Amino acid sequence: MQQIKFNRWHERQLFVSFAWLLSCLLCGFLFAAIVEFVGINFSGIFSILTLIVLYGIGIAIIELFRRFWMQFSLAQHCASSATCSSCGSYGLFEVRVGAWPIYARCNKCDHQWVIGQDDE
Numbered sequence: 001m002q003q004i005k006f007n008r009w010h011e012r013q014l015f016v017s018f019a020w021l022l023s024c025l026l027c028g029f030l031f032a033a034i035v036e037f038v039g040i041n042f043s044g045i046f047s048i049l050t051l052i053v054l055y056g057i058g059i060a061i062i063e064l065f066r067r068f069w070m071q072f073s074l075a076q077h078c079a080s081s082a083t084c085s086s087c088g089s090y091g092l093f094e095v096r097v098g099a100w101p102i103y104a105r106c107n108k109c110d111h112q113w114v115i116g117q118d119d120e
């Protein structure tokens with residue numbers, strides 16, 4: 001399994017979370033554009049189809065924002081636990097990509113701790 005430095009891992013988490021947020025915003029613009037330029041003021045099958053499309057985009061917006069928030073809060077939670085309690089150095093350990101929880105071992109003093117368990 002690939003191992004990378006914590007700072008790099010944290011940067012990746014933030015990058016992915018903001019990609020989710022950007023997608024969420026783009027869907028929001030799409031939603032607003034459909035309401036503005038197509039509208040829902042006419043009757044018939046086209047109006048129902050427009051409402052179905054808007055419903056789908058609305059669900060996507062909620063899901064994309066949820067993903068952004070989960071990834072962002074995970075990254076921030078891990079960053080707040082990344083300081084070695086023994087020597088005080090920040091983020092001096094490697095992270096296995098995809099592994100959870102994160103088993104941290106300080107590169108400076110060899111102190112070990114676990115990030116991501118419910119032990120706050």
Ligand SMILES: [Zn+2]
Nearest residue numbers: 084087106109
């Ligand atoms: Zn340390």
